[in-house]
Amino acid sequence: MSGCLPDSGAGRFGSPGGVRYPQGGGLTDAERAGRERVRLQAVTGFEASEKNREIAASLRVSERSVERWRRQWREEGLAGLASKGSPGRPRLSDRQIAGLERELERGPLAHGWAEQRWTLARVKTMIGRLFHVSYTVEGTWRLLRRHGWSWQRPARRAIERDDDAVELWRREVWPRVRAPRR
Structure with missing residues (x-):
C-alpha cells in the first residue's frame, strides 16, 4: 500500500449459477x-x-424471499418492500476520513514506523490511535478502497544505484566477460 493512489474504481463479481444475489452485503x-x-x-x-x-x-430468486416479500407487502403495502438504505452507518465521519487521508499523505515515518511503506495492519493501527475506532484488516481495505485508494507495490531499487554506470558496464564490460554462444 505504499503511496496508495486514488483509483478509478473497482468492479464487482458476477454471480455464478444463475443465482441473482451473491451472499455478502456492502x-x-x-x-x-x-x-x-x-x-x-x-x-x-x-x-x-x-x-x-x-x-x-x-x-x-428463492421462494423463501418471495414468501417474505409477500408477507411484508400484505402487512405494510409497497412501503414494506422499499429499500431501507444502507444497513450500517459509516464508522468514520467525512471529516475523519479527510483527516485519515491527510495522515496517510504524511507517511508511515511520521507515525513512528521504521520504513516508508503503508500496510493494512499499520493503517488499521493508525485509525485506532487517531479515532479510537477498531477495524479488521479486511475492513480497513474496504474502507480505503471505498474512498478511492488502491493497493500499490513499491518498486525495489537500490538507493546507491547509478544508472549511467550500469549502462556503461552493459555496453563495455559485459560483452568481454560473457561466455561465447555455441
Missing part, C-alpha cells in the same frame, strides 16, 4: 435500488394471485 446505492426494483416486480405477481414458486422462477 451493496452500493445502485445495487440496493436494483434489488428494490425486483421486489416491486414481485408485486405484480402478488396482485395477479400467482404462486410464490412462479414468481421466484420468473425473477430468479
Whole structure:
C-alpha cells in the first residue's frame, strides 16, 4: 500500500449459477435500488394471485424471499418492500476520513514506523490511535478502497544505484566477460 493512489474504481463479481444475489452485503446505492426494483416486480405477481414458486422462477430468486416479500407487502403495502438504505452507518465521519487521508499523505515515518511503506495492519493501527475506532484488516481495505485508494507495490531499487554506470558496464564490460554462444 505504499503511496496508495486514488483509483478509478473497482468492479464487482458476477454471480455464478444463475443465482441473482451473491451472499455478502456492502451493496452500493445502485445495487440496493436494483434489488428494490425486483421486489416491486414481485408485486405484480402478488396482485395477479400467482404462486410464490412462479414468481421466484420468473425473477430468479428463492421462494423463501418471495414468501417474505409477500408477507411484508400484505402487512405494510409497497412501503414494506422499499429499500431501507444502507444497513450500517459509516464508522468514520467525512471529516475523519479527510483527516485519515491527510495522515496517510504524511507517511508511515511520521507515525513512528521504521520504513516508508503503508500496510493494512499499520493503517488499521493508525485509525485506532487517531479515532479510537477498531477495524479488521479486511475492513480497513474496504474502507480505503471505498474512498478511492488502491493497493500499490513499491518498486525495489537500490538507493546507491547509478544508472549511467550500469549502462556503461552493459555496453563495455559485459560483452568481454560473457561466455561465447555455441
